Amino acid sequence: MARAAGSKLLAFAALLLPHAAGAQPADAIARIMERLDRLERENRELKEQVRQLSERLGGTPAAEAGTAAAAPKASAEERLDIAERRIEEQAQTKVEASQKFPVRLAGMVLFNAFANSRQSGGADYPVVAAATGPGHDGATVRQSIVGLEFEDPAAVWGGKVHGSIYMDFFSGGTASNFRVRTATIELDWKSRTLAAGLEKPIFNPREPSSLAQVGLSPLTGAGNLWLWIPQVRFEQEIMFAGSTGLRAQVGAVQTREIGAYTGTITAEAARPGFEGRFNFFHRLDSDRRLEMAVGFHSSTTHAGGVAIPSNLVSADWFFNPWKPVELSGAFYSGTNVAHLGSGTRQGFGAYEGRLYGIGSMGGWGQVTVHAAPRWDFHFFTGQVDDSNRYLVRGAIGRNLLYGGNVYFRIAPNVITALE
Secondary structure (H helix, E strand, C coil), X not given: CEECCCEXXXXXXXECCCCCECCCCCCHHHHHHHHHHHXXXXXXXXXXXXXXXXXXXXXXXXXXXXXXXXXXXXXXHHHHHHHHHHHHHHHHHCEECCCCCEXXXXXXXXXXXXXXXXXXXXXXXXXXXXXXXXXXXXXXXXXXXXXEEXXXXXXXXXXXXXXXXXXXXXXXXXXXXXXXEEEEEEEECCCEEEEEEEECCCCXXXXXXXXXXXXXXXXXXXXXXXXXXXXXXXXXXXXXCCCEEEXXXXXXXXXXXXXXXXXXXXXXXXXXXXEEEEEEEEECCCCCEEEEEEEEEEEEEXXXXXXXEEEEEEXXXXXXXXXXXXXXXXXXXXXXXXXXXXXXXXXXXXXXXXXXXXXXXXXXXXXXXXXXXXXXXXXXXXXXXXCCCCCCCCCCCEEXXXXXXXXXXXXCCEEEEEC
Protein backbone atom coordinates (compact mmCIF):
# COMPACT_ATOMS: atom_id res chain seq x y z
CA MET A 1 0.00 0.00 0.00
CA ALA A 2 1.26 3.45 -0.83
CA ARG A 3 -0.04 6.94 -0.38
CA ALA A 4 0.76 9.82 -2.70
CA ALA A 5 3.33 12.18 -1.26
CA GLY A 6 1.95 15.22 0.46
CA SER A 7 2.99 18.66 -0.75
CA LYS A 8 2.34 22.32 -0.13
CA LEU A 9 2.13 24.38 -3.26
CA LEU A 10 1.55 28.02 -4.06
CA ALA A 11 0.22 28.65 -7.54
CA PHE A 12 -0.25 31.87 -9.43
CA ALA A 13 -2.11 31.82 -12.72
CA ALA A 14 -2.98 34.52 -15.23
CA LEU A 15 -5.20 33.69 -18.19
CA LEU A 16 -3.93 35.02 -21.48
CA LEU A 17 -6.20 37.74 -22.78
CA PRO A 18 -7.07 37.42 -26.47
CA HIS A 19 -4.69 39.42 -28.63
CA ALA A 20 -5.05 41.33 -31.84
CA ALA A 21 -3.01 40.45 -34.88
CA GLY A 22 -3.38 43.18 -37.46
CA ALA A 23 -6.16 45.50 -38.52
CA GLN A 24 -9.57 44.41 -39.72
CA PRO A 25 -10.42 44.23 -43.45
CA ALA A 26 -11.27 47.52 -45.16
CA ASP A 27 -14.90 46.52 -45.70
CA ALA A 28 -15.46 45.91 -41.94
CA ILE A 29 -16.70 49.49 -41.47
CA ALA A 30 -19.24 49.06 -44.26
CA ARG A 31 -20.57 45.86 -42.70
CA ILE A 32 -20.90 47.48 -39.29
CA MET A 33 -22.68 50.53 -40.76
CA GLU A 34 -25.10 48.19 -42.52
CA ARG A 35 -25.71 46.38 -39.23
CA LEU A 36 -26.41 49.66 -37.43
CA ASP A 37 -28.93 50.63 -40.14
CA ARG A 38 -30.68 47.30 -39.74
CA LEU A 39 -30.88 47.69 -35.96
CA GLU A 40 -32.37 51.19 -36.35
CA ARG A 41 -35.02 49.88 -38.77
CA GLU A 42 -35.92 47.04 -36.40
CA ASN A 43 -36.15 49.51 -33.53
CA ARG A 44 -38.55 51.77 -35.45
CA GLU A 45 -40.69 48.78 -36.46
CA LEU A 46 -40.87 47.57 -32.86
CA LYS A 47 -41.95 50.99 -31.58
CA GLU A 48 -44.64 51.16 -34.28
CA GLN A 49 -45.97 47.76 -33.19
CA VAL A 50 -46.07 48.92 -29.58
CA ARG A 51 -47.99 52.06 -30.62
CA GLN A 52 -50.55 50.05 -32.60
CA LEU A 53 -51.02 47.59 -29.75
CA SER A 54 -51.54 50.46 -27.31
CA GLU A 55 -54.24 51.97 -29.53
CA ARG A 56 -56.08 48.64 -29.84
CA LEU A 57 -56.09 48.29 -26.07
CA GLY A 58 -57.49 51.79 -25.63
CA GLY A 59 -54.31 53.27 -24.22
CA THR A 60 -52.57 56.51 -25.07
CA PRO A 61 -49.92 56.34 -27.75
CA ALA A 62 -46.45 56.95 -26.50
CA ALA A 63 -46.06 60.10 -28.60
CA GLU A 64 -49.23 61.66 -27.04
CA ALA A 65 -47.95 60.89 -23.55
CA GLY A 66 -44.94 63.08 -24.14
CA THR A 67 -42.53 60.24 -24.95
CA ALA A 68 -40.66 60.44 -28.20
CA ALA A 69 -41.83 57.78 -30.62
CA ALA A 70 -38.36 57.43 -32.11
CA ALA A 71 -34.95 58.49 -30.99
CA PRO A 72 -33.17 61.02 -33.17
CA LYS A 73 -31.00 59.36 -35.76
CA ALA A 74 -27.29 59.49 -35.02
CA SER A 75 -25.20 61.71 -37.23
CA ALA A 76 -22.74 60.25 -39.71
CA GLU A 77 -19.81 61.26 -37.49
CA GLU A 78 -21.36 59.59 -34.42
CA ARG A 79 -22.06 56.40 -36.36
CA LEU A 80 -18.51 56.34 -37.72
CA ASP A 81 -17.18 56.75 -34.18
CA ILE A 82 -19.32 53.80 -33.02
CA ALA A 83 -18.09 51.71 -35.94
CA GLU A 84 -14.46 52.46 -35.10
CA ARG A 85 -14.98 51.43 -31.47
CA ARG A 86 -16.60 48.17 -32.58
CA ILE A 87 -13.64 47.44 -34.84
CA GLU A 88 -11.23 48.07 -31.96
CA GLU A 89 -13.22 45.67 -29.73
CA GLN A 90 -13.08 42.96 -32.38
CA ALA A 91 -9.35 43.50 -32.87
CA GLN A 92 -8.78 42.83 -29.16
CA THR A 93 -10.46 39.43 -29.29
CA LYS A 94 -9.55 38.06 -32.72
CA VAL A 95 -6.41 36.87 -34.47
CA GLU A 96 -6.88 36.40 -38.19
CA ALA A 97 -5.23 33.52 -40.00
CA SER A 98 -3.79 33.75 -43.51
CA GLN A 99 -7.06 32.35 -44.91
CA LYS A 100 -9.07 35.11 -43.13
CA PHE A 101 -10.16 32.54 -40.56
CA PRO A 102 -10.79 34.01 -37.07
CA VAL A 103 -8.51 32.54 -34.40
CA ARG A 104 -8.45 33.34 -30.67
CA LEU A 105 -5.39 33.14 -28.44
CA ALA A 106 -6.09 31.44 -25.10
CA GLY A 107 -4.22 29.72 -22.30
CA MET A 108 -2.71 30.32 -18.88
CA VAL A 109 0.58 31.60 -17.49
CA LEU A 110 1.11 29.48 -14.35
CA PHE A 111 3.85 29.92 -11.74
CA ASN A 112 4.17 27.09 -9.19
CA ALA A 113 6.23 27.07 -6.00
CA PHE A 114 6.21 23.75 -4.12
CA ALA A 115 7.63 22.02 -1.05
CA ASN A 116 7.39 18.20 -1.19
CA SER A 117 7.96 15.70 1.59
CA ARG A 118 10.62 12.95 1.59
CA GLN A 119 8.11 10.54 0.01
CA SER A 120 8.02 12.54 -3.25
CA GLY A 121 10.78 10.44 -4.78
CA GLY A 122 12.44 13.57 -6.12
CA ALA A 123 9.58 14.37 -8.51
CA ASP A 124 8.11 17.85 -8.83
CA TYR A 125 4.58 16.43 -8.93
CA PRO A 126 4.55 12.84 -7.65
CA VAL A 127 1.59 10.57 -8.37
CA VAL A 128 2.60 7.77 -5.97
CA ALA A 129 4.56 7.85 -2.73
CA ALA A 130 8.15 6.66 -2.58
CA ALA A 131 9.38 4.69 0.43
CA THR A 132 11.75 7.45 1.57
CA GLY A 133 14.22 9.97 0.22
CA PRO A 134 15.20 13.64 0.37
CA GLY A 135 12.64 16.41 0.40
CA HIS A 136 12.16 18.28 -2.83
CA ASP A 137 11.42 22.01 -3.12
CA GLY A 138 11.37 24.29 -6.12
CA ALA A 139 9.43 26.49 -8.50
CA THR A 140 8.52 26.29 -12.17
CA VAL A 141 6.46 27.85 -14.95
CA ARG A 142 6.54 24.81 -17.24
CA GLN A 143 2.89 23.97 -16.51
CA SER A 144 1.82 27.12 -18.35
CA ILE A 145 -0.55 26.52 -21.27
CA VAL A 146 -0.75 28.17 -24.68
CA GLY A 147 -3.83 27.57 -26.82
CA LEU A 148 -5.49 28.56 -30.08
CA GLU A 149 -9.24 28.43 -30.65
CA PHE A 150 -10.96 28.86 -33.99
CA GLU A 151 -14.49 28.98 -35.35
CA ASP A 152 -15.65 29.09 -38.94
CA PRO A 153 -18.23 31.89 -39.34
CA ALA A 154 -19.85 30.02 -42.23
CA ALA A 155 -22.00 26.92 -41.92
CA VAL A 156 -20.76 23.59 -43.30
CA TRP A 157 -23.47 21.04 -44.19
CA GLY A 158 -25.81 23.00 -41.93
CA GLY A 159 -23.44 22.90 -38.95
CA LYS A 160 -20.72 25.07 -37.41
CA VAL A 161 -17.05 24.11 -37.39
CA HIS A 162 -14.88 25.03 -34.41
CA GLY A 163 -11.84 23.61 -32.71
CA SER A 164 -8.82 24.21 -30.52
CA ILE A 165 -5.26 23.12 -29.77
CA TYR A 166 -3.53 23.50 -26.38
CA MET A 167 0.17 23.07 -25.65
CA ASP A 168 2.45 23.32 -22.62
CA PHE A 169 6.13 23.01 -21.63
CA PHE A 170 5.82 20.10 -19.18
CA SER A 171 7.36 17.28 -21.21
CA GLY A 172 10.94 16.22 -20.59
CA GLY A 173 11.25 16.07 -16.79
CA THR A 174 13.04 19.14 -15.42
CA ALA A 175 13.64 20.40 -18.97
CA SER A 176 10.95 22.45 -20.68
CA ASN A 177 9.94 20.84 -23.97
CA PHE A 178 6.95 22.05 -25.96
CA ARG A 179 4.23 19.40 -26.32
CA VAL A 180 0.64 19.12 -27.51
CA ARG A 181 -1.86 18.49 -24.69
CA THR A 182 -5.25 18.38 -26.36
CA ALA A 183 -6.69 19.26 -29.76
CA THR A 184 -10.18 18.98 -31.24
CA ILE A 185 -12.03 19.72 -34.46
CA GLU A 186 -15.82 19.68 -34.04
CA LEU A 187 -18.76 19.98 -36.41
CA ASP A 188 -21.86 21.00 -34.43
CA TRP A 189 -25.49 20.81 -35.43
CA LYS A 190 -28.45 21.70 -33.24
CA SER A 191 -28.51 18.40 -31.32
CA ARG A 192 -25.51 16.40 -32.56
CA THR A 193 -21.76 16.74 -32.86
CA LEU A 194 -19.04 14.97 -34.83
CA ALA A 195 -15.54 15.47 -33.38
CA ALA A 196 -11.98 14.25 -33.83
CA GLY A 197 -8.79 15.03 -31.94
CA LEU A 198 -6.69 14.35 -28.86
CA GLU A 199 -8.71 14.33 -25.62
CA LYS A 200 -9.37 12.49 -22.36
CA PRO A 201 -11.10 9.11 -22.71
CA ILE A 202 -14.71 9.50 -23.81
CA PHE A 203 -16.02 7.69 -20.72
CA ASN A 204 -14.21 10.04 -18.28
CA PRO A 205 -14.40 13.75 -19.26
CA ARG A 206 -14.53 15.24 -15.74
CA GLU A 207 -11.52 16.61 -13.83
CA PRO A 208 -10.80 17.58 -10.21
CA SER A 209 -9.78 21.22 -9.67
CA SER A 210 -6.09 21.93 -9.11
CA LEU A 211 -3.36 24.39 -10.06
CA ALA A 212 -0.72 22.12 -8.49
CA GLN A 213 -1.07 19.33 -11.07
CA VAL A 214 -1.70 20.64 -14.58
CA GLY A 215 1.04 18.96 -16.61
CA LEU A 216 -0.49 15.68 -15.41
CA SER A 217 -4.17 15.73 -14.55
CA PRO A 218 -5.14 16.02 -10.86
CA LEU A 219 -5.45 12.67 -9.04
CA THR A 220 -3.38 10.84 -11.65
CA GLY A 221 -2.66 7.44 -10.11
CA ALA A 222 -5.52 7.90 -7.67
CA GLY A 223 -8.71 7.20 -9.58
CA ASN A 224 -8.62 9.66 -12.49
CA LEU A 225 -8.10 7.89 -15.84
CA TRP A 226 -7.07 10.98 -17.75
CA LEU A 227 -4.59 10.11 -20.51
CA TRP A 228 -5.12 12.19 -23.68
CA ILE A 229 -5.63 9.79 -26.58
CA PRO A 230 -6.54 10.20 -30.28
CA GLN A 231 -10.24 9.68 -30.88
CA VAL A 232 -13.20 10.17 -33.20
CA ARG A 233 -16.59 10.46 -31.53
CA PHE A 234 -20.23 11.15 -32.28
CA GLU A 235 -22.58 12.87 -29.83
CA GLN A 236 -26.36 13.01 -29.89
CA GLU A 237 -28.52 15.00 -27.48
CA ILE A 238 -32.09 13.83 -26.83
CA MET A 239 -34.47 16.06 -24.88
CA PHE A 240 -37.23 14.32 -22.88
CA ALA A 241 -38.67 17.55 -21.49
CA GLY A 242 -37.75 21.21 -21.30
CA SER A 243 -35.05 20.64 -18.69
CA THR A 244 -34.34 16.88 -18.85
CA GLY A 245 -32.40 14.98 -21.46
CA LEU A 246 -29.73 12.48 -22.47
CA ARG A 247 -26.39 13.10 -24.18
CA ALA A 248 -25.04 9.93 -25.82
CA GLN A 249 -21.40 9.69 -26.96
CA VAL A 250 -19.74 6.80 -28.80
CA GLY A 251 -16.45 6.65 -30.62
CA ALA A 252 -13.23 4.93 -31.63
CA VAL A 253 -10.00 5.65 -29.72
CA GLN A 254 -6.33 4.77 -29.96
CA THR A 255 -4.77 3.58 -26.72
CA ARG A 256 -1.17 4.43 -25.82
CA GLU A 257 0.56 1.28 -24.59
CA ILE A 258 4.14 2.63 -24.37
CA GLY A 259 5.22 3.07 -20.75
CA ALA A 260 1.97 1.64 -19.40
CA TYR A 261 3.49 -1.56 -18.02
CA THR A 262 6.41 -2.54 -15.80
CA GLY A 263 8.66 -5.50 -16.44
CA THR A 264 10.55 -6.78 -19.46
CA ILE A 265 7.58 -7.72 -21.66
CA THR A 266 6.96 -5.12 -24.38
CA ALA A 267 3.44 -4.34 -25.55
CA GLU A 268 2.42 -3.21 -29.02
CA ALA A 269 2.74 0.61 -29.01
CA ALA A 270 -0.89 1.48 -29.83
CA ARG A 271 -4.16 -0.37 -30.17
CA PRO A 272 -7.69 0.56 -31.31
CA GLY A 273 -10.52 0.70 -28.79
CA PHE A 274 -14.22 1.44 -28.52
CA GLU A 275 -15.74 3.75 -25.89
CA GLY A 276 -19.06 5.28 -24.98
CA ARG A 277 -20.77 7.46 -22.39
CA PHE A 278 -24.44 8.20 -21.69
CA ASN A 279 -25.08 11.31 -19.62
CA PHE A 280 -28.53 11.94 -18.10
CA PHE A 281 -29.06 15.57 -17.09
CA HIS A 282 -31.78 17.61 -15.42
CA ARG A 283 -31.79 21.35 -14.75
CA LEU A 284 -33.47 22.23 -11.47
CA ASP A 285 -33.33 25.95 -12.27
CA SER A 286 -30.98 28.46 -13.89
CA ASP A 287 -28.29 27.86 -11.23
CA ARG A 288 -28.67 24.18 -10.27
CA ARG A 289 -28.41 20.96 -12.25
CA LEU A 290 -27.99 17.21 -11.79
CA GLU A 291 -25.93 14.98 -14.11
CA MET A 292 -25.39 11.20 -13.89
CA ALA A 293 -23.45 9.27 -16.52
CA VAL A 294 -22.36 5.70 -17.24
CA GLY A 295 -19.64 4.67 -19.68
CA PHE A 296 -17.49 1.83 -20.98
CA HIS A 297 -14.16 1.04 -22.65
CA SER A 298 -13.14 -2.04 -24.65
CA SER A 299 -9.79 -2.80 -26.34
CA THR A 300 -7.14 -5.53 -26.53
CA THR A 301 -3.46 -5.29 -25.60
CA HIS A 302 -0.94 -7.33 -27.62
CA ALA A 303 2.11 -8.29 -25.55
CA GLY A 304 4.41 -11.33 -25.53
CA GLY A 305 2.42 -12.94 -28.33
CA VAL A 306 -0.74 -12.84 -26.18
CA ALA A 307 -3.96 -10.83 -26.56
CA ILE A 308 -4.96 -9.36 -23.18
CA PRO A 309 -8.47 -7.84 -22.99
CA SER A 310 -8.98 -4.37 -21.53
CA ASN A 311 -12.57 -3.78 -20.41
CA LEU A 312 -14.09 -1.42 -17.87
CA VAL A 313 -17.33 0.26 -16.89
CA SER A 314 -17.54 3.71 -15.36
CA ALA A 315 -19.85 6.23 -13.73
CA ASP A 316 -19.49 9.96 -13.14
CA TRP A 317 -21.67 12.69 -11.65
CA PHE A 318 -22.19 16.37 -10.97
CA PHE A 319 -24.75 17.92 -8.62
CA ASN A 320 -25.04 21.37 -7.08
CA PRO A 321 -27.94 21.16 -4.61
CA TRP A 322 -27.27 24.77 -3.64
CA LYS A 323 -25.79 27.46 -5.83
CA PRO A 324 -22.49 27.75 -3.86
CA VAL A 325 -21.93 23.97 -3.42
CA GLU A 326 -20.93 21.45 -6.10
CA LEU A 327 -20.44 17.67 -5.80
CA SER A 328 -18.56 15.87 -8.59
CA GLY A 329 -16.61 12.68 -9.15
CA ALA A 330 -16.07 9.48 -11.11
CA PHE A 331 -15.74 5.71 -10.55
CA TYR A 332 -14.51 2.80 -12.67
CA SER A 333 -14.03 -0.96 -12.42
CA GLY A 334 -12.33 -3.27 -14.93
CA THR A 335 -9.17 -5.05 -16.07
CA ASN A 336 -5.99 -3.87 -17.79
CA VAL A 337 -6.53 -0.10 -17.55
CA ALA A 338 -2.92 1.16 -17.23
CA HIS A 339 -2.87 2.51 -20.81
CA LEU A 340 -5.68 4.93 -19.91
CA GLY A 341 -3.63 6.85 -17.33
CA SER A 342 -3.95 4.91 -14.08
CA GLY A 343 -0.46 5.99 -13.00
CA THR A 344 0.47 2.62 -11.43
CA ARG A 345 1.65 1.09 -14.75
CA GLN A 346 0.11 -2.26 -13.80
CA GLY A 347 -2.11 -3.29 -16.68
CA PHE A 348 -1.19 -6.96 -16.86
CA GLY A 349 0.97 -9.42 -14.96
CA ALA A 350 2.43 -12.92 -15.24
CA TYR A 351 1.20 -15.92 -13.26
CA GLU A 352 2.44 -19.49 -13.74
CA GLY A 353 4.00 -18.54 -17.07
CA ARG A 354 0.91 -16.86 -18.51
CA LEU A 355 -0.10 -13.18 -18.88
CA TYR A 356 -3.31 -11.94 -17.27
CA GLY A 357 -5.04 -8.57 -17.13
CA ILE A 358 -4.88 -7.06 -13.64
CA GLY A 359 -8.21 -6.10 -12.15
CA SER A 360 -8.46 -2.49 -11.02
CA MET A 361 -11.07 -0.39 -9.22
CA GLY A 362 -10.83 3.31 -8.51
CA GLY A 363 -12.42 6.68 -8.48
CA TRP A 364 -12.39 10.18 -7.05
CA GLY A 365 -14.75 12.72 -5.51
CA GLN A 366 -14.68 16.47 -4.97
CA VAL A 367 -16.65 19.03 -2.99
CA THR A 368 -16.47 22.61 -4.25
CA VAL A 369 -17.62 25.58 -2.17
CA HIS A 370 -17.97 28.99 -3.82
CA ALA A 371 -17.67 30.85 -0.54
CA ALA A 372 -17.62 34.36 -2.04
CA PRO A 373 -17.28 35.96 -5.46
CA ARG A 374 -13.47 35.85 -5.13
CA TRP A 375 -13.04 32.68 -3.00
CA ASP A 376 -13.39 29.03 -4.06
CA PHE A 377 -12.56 26.00 -1.89
CA HIS A 378 -12.00 22.48 -3.29
CA PHE A 379 -11.72 19.30 -1.19
CA PHE A 380 -10.93 16.05 -3.02
CA THR A 381 -9.83 12.45 -2.59
CA GLY A 382 -9.14 9.55 -4.93
CA GLN A 383 -7.97 5.96 -4.86
CA VAL A 384 -6.77 3.14 -7.11
CA ASP A 385 -7.01 -0.43 -5.79
CA ASP A 386 -5.41 -3.06 -8.04
CA SER A 387 -6.03 -6.76 -7.55
CA ASN A 388 -3.06 -8.32 -5.74
CA ARG A 389 -3.35 -11.74 -7.39
CA TYR A 390 -1.12 -11.08 -10.42
CA LEU A 391 1.05 -8.30 -8.99
CA VAL A 392 4.76 -8.91 -8.49
CA ARG A 393 6.16 -8.68 -4.98
CA GLY A 394 6.73 -5.05 -3.97
CA ALA A 395 4.21 -3.62 -6.48
CA ILE A 396 1.60 -1.04 -5.46
CA GLY A 397 -1.58 -2.69 -4.23
CA ARG A 398 -3.45 0.51 -3.39
CA ASN A 399 -2.73 4.20 -3.97
CA LEU A 400 -4.64 6.86 -2.02
CA LEU A 401 -4.51 10.64 -2.34
CA TYR A 402 -6.45 13.37 -0.57
CA GLY A 403 -6.07 17.11 -0.42
CA GLY A 404 -7.65 20.51 -0.87
CA ASN A 405 -6.98 23.97 -2.16
CA VAL A 406 -8.29 27.50 -2.07
CA TYR A 407 -8.49 29.85 -5.06
CA PHE A 408 -8.51 33.61 -4.64
CA ARG A 409 -9.27 35.81 -7.66
CA ILE A 410 -7.11 38.90 -7.55
CA ALA A 411 -8.73 40.02 -10.81
CA PRO A 412 -11.12 38.34 -13.26
CA ASN A 413 -8.15 36.76 -15.11
CA VAL A 414 -5.64 36.46 -12.25
CA ILE A 415 -5.86 33.69 -9.63
CA THR A 416 -3.62 32.75 -6.70
CA ALA A 417 -4.00 29.41 -4.92
CA LEU A 418 -2.65 27.43 -1.97
CA GLU A 419 -2.88 23.61 -2.10
